[in-house]
Amino acid sequence: xxxxxxxNGVDVADxxxxxxxxxxxxxxxxxxxxxxxxxxxxxxxxxxxxxxKTTTLRMVAGLEDPTAGQIMLGDRDLTSLKAFKRPxxxxxxxxxxxxxxxxxxxxxxxxxxxxxxDVAGQVNQMLELVELGPLARRKPGQLSGGQxxxxxxxxxxxxxPGVLLLDEPLGALDLKLRRxxxxxxxxxxxxxxxxxxxxxxxxxxxxxxxxxxxxMNMGRIEQMGAPVDIYDLPTTRFVATFLGQSxxxxxxxxxxxxxxxxxxxxxxxxxxxxxxxxxxxGPAYLGVRPEKLGIVPAxxxxxxxxxxxxxxxxxTDTSFAGVSTQYMVMTSWGDEWIVFEQNRSASQPLRPGDExxxxxxxxxxxxxxxxx
Amino acid sequence: MxxxxxxxxxxxxxxxxxxxxxxxxxxxxxxxxLAVFFVVPxxxxxxxxxxxxxxxxxxxxxxxxxxxxxxxxxxxxxxxxIRSFVYASIATILALLLAYPLAYFIAFKAGRWRALxxxxxxxxxFASFLLRTYAWRTILSDEGAxxxxxxxxxxxxxxxxxxxxxxVVLGLTYNFLPFMILPLYAALEKIDPRLIxxxxxxxxxxxxxxxxxxxxxxxxxxxxxxxxxFIPASGDFINARLLGSPxxxxxxxxxxxxxxxxxxxxxxxxLSFILMAIILTVVFIYIRRAGTEDLV
Ligand SMILES: Nc1ncnc2c1ncn2[C@@H]1O[C@H](COP(=O)(O)OP(=O)(O)OP(=O)(O)O)[C@@H](O)[C@H]1O
Ligand SMILES: [Mg+2]
Numbered sequence: 001x002x003x004x005x006x007x008n009g010v011d012v013a014d015x016x017x018x019x020x021x022x023x024x025x026x027x028x029x030x031x032x033x034x035x036x037x038x039x040x041x042x043x044x045x046x047x048x049x050x051x052x053k054t055t056t057l058r059m060v061a062g063l064e065d066p067t068a069g070q071i072m073l074g075d076r077d078l079t080s081l082k083a084f085k086r087p088x089x090x091x092x093x094x095x096x097x098x099x100x101x102x103x104x105x106x107x108x109x110x111x112x113x114x115x116x117x118d119v120a121g122q123v124n125q126m127l128e129l130v131e132l133g134p135l136a137r138r139k140p141g142q143l144s145g146g147q148x149x150x151x152x153x154x155x156x157x158x159x160x161p162g163v164l165l166l167d168e169p170l171g172a173l174d175l176k177l178r179r180x181x182x183x184x185x186x187x188x189x190x191x192x193x194x195x196x197x198x199x200x201x202x203x204x205x206x207x208x209x210x211x212x213x214x215x216m217n218m219g220r221i222e223q224m225g226a227p228v229d230i231y232d233l234p235t236t237r238f239v240a241t242f243l244g245q246s247x248x249x250x251x252x253x254x255x256x257x258x259x260x261x262x263x264x265x266x267x268x269x270x271x272x273x274x275x276x277x278x279x280x281x282g283p284a285y286l287g288v289r290p291e292k293l294g295i296v297p298a299x300x301x302x303x304x305x306x307x308x309x310x311x312x313x314x315x316t317d318t319s320f321a322g323v324s325t326q327y328m329v330m331t332s333w334g335d336e337w338i339v340f341e342q343n344r345s346a347s348q349p350l351r352p353g354d355e356x357x358x359x360x361x362x363x364x365x366x367x368x369x370x371x372x
Numbered sequence: 373m374x375x376x377x378x379x380x381x382x383x384x385x386x387x388x389x390x391x392x393x394x395x396x397x398x399x400x401x402x403x404x405x406l407a408v409f410f411v412v413p414x415x416x417x418x419x420x421x422x423x424x425x426x427x428x429x430x431x432x433x434x435x436x437x438x439x440x441x442x443x444x445x446x447x448x449x450x451x452x453x454i455r456s457f458v459y460a461s462i463a464t465i466l467a468l469l470l471a472y473p474l475a476y477f478i479a480f481k482a483g484r485w486r487a488l489x490x491x492x493x494x495x496x497x498f499a500s501f502l503l504r505t506y507a508w509r510t511i512l513s514d515e516g517a518x519x520x521x522x523x524x525x526x527x528x529x530x531x532x533x534x535x536x537x538x539x540v541v542l543g544l545t546y547n548f549l550p551f552m553i554l555p556l557y558a559a560l561e562k563i564d565p566r567l568i569x570x571x572x573x574x575x576x577x578x579x580x581x582x583x584x585x586x587x588x589x590x591x592x593x594x595x596x597x598x599x600x601x602f603i604p605a606s607g608d609f610i611n612a613r614l615l616g617s618p619x620x621x622x623x624x625x626x627x628x629x630x631x632x633x634x635x636x637x638x639x640x641x642x643l644s645f646i647l648m649a650i651i652l653t654v655v656f657i658y659i660r661r662a663g664t665e666d667l668v
Binding site for chain 1: 564566567569570571572573574575576577578580581584585588589
């Protein structure tokens, strides 16, 4: 499925980056990136500050020349096309609205540059979509942050780009408006059907909005996939901690016969499914998400199923948050673990100082390579 | 203890009451300066421009209401007025053409050389205006490289630059160029360079991006720069005196000659007033047309 009909019958195509690299002097900002963004998908590029997200977008937009590699939209090679000729539009990190033009003219800018004379119909329709109709004659300086952000989206989207690039468009908004705009953006994307490449360093934003999330670190994609899949089975320690929270144990894989590997650490043995581990021998890390853990007082350890993985420890902190309780547990070897427990029973939460056993099902473990 | 807690409260209530008056006090030095050095001289000038000569005593005048001084001044010196405005206009246009690319370069491309380049722009001010204009006599002299070069190409109507209108216009352009560059730079420097990228992203070729985004946003600088060049250039007399022939004289020359040589103070004052009135009218129309309310 390379071509899907987008808004107004314009074809949206897969965006493919092939071995894309960008260096600034000795520093490699984007390192040999190869990925495909399917037509019409909502793709989130997630990573810490300085990992190369903006640089990647700028190369796709044509604002930065790649050091090496190729950018394809469908079967069109964009690599050496000038920015003003690319069927790609950007919502800039700081919006970059034209301060001397009103909302209407900002939105009409791209149409006029392509020689379209009668812009009023399209512009008004677009302003309708982003709910800015009544503000058409305002200058950007007279708009709130959220309104400016919607002008920036409208200004880019009106051109029916093959791909819309959004560089942390919600970064400047407060939390409440951010949540509202996330829903708004998602609605607009579904309505127009254009591919969105959304850059963010907010993992929750990436997971709630995107069909596909790519986690980027130091110029490379660490892992890419549907949010549920990446969350359920991270393949590097960076992803395990950057996307959501994880508890981990450092140890060795000592047995790898059959579907279940045996992982040994601090004289204890833990099970991990072979299909959920990226290493099958030698040094490794075992990981598990905090909400997959159960917690019982040390005295009731017998109630835990014998084949479950178990860690004993002592509670150092309890924070009650209504629907759930978050415990900090100091393991017997001195690591700090996080446990989320749903408040389903009427019993009182455990208290700091209580000796406990933390347990989880073998199929919730994941095995990682020791490199970060 | 009691004093430390009560003081801030008292201080705020006093300061909110006093703030408006303090604001006006800040204006006092400026108003005093303007009164002494602008309002008083201009009234003196107005009175002088209406004085009548004392018969038999040259250079001595009495209080009067000789409106005819204005008519005399205009009928005697209208060619100087026309030359002033033509030379000043050409010099302003030349200065704009030279200054805009330079200011653009300093604002967007100079990087770490920016401060140095700005210093170089104002560096000529370290030497006196008169001295620099004298230097131009040498630069433009008949045997000089520039004149020889253009003569070789047969481009000069009189085969020379010095003592021609071309010399005067070149001198004016040179002398007032910094007054064009600095406001242009100030306006361009405020423009977010990402707007250029946004324009390119929205299908504007580099030149279209300039025309639709950078140029309109730099207009306040263009207006300020052209005014700061045009106004002093149209009243200047040094350039016409040193780089032009007597037949290239400007209003400034006429005013200077009437004040200092002929000692015809009323006509000199009347000339000053007419010059001022024309400049004010031109500036008013210009600002109206340029539509930059936020400039003034
Ligand atoms: N023009 C440049 N010259 C030199 N280094 C640059 C340049 N642009 C970016 N870099 C470097 O490249 C790296 C990646 O920058 P980039 O702007 O892509 O980060 P980012 O992932 O968008 O970060 P953020 O989340 O903070 O916006 C950074 O370390 C940055 O310092
Ligand atoms: Mg960035």
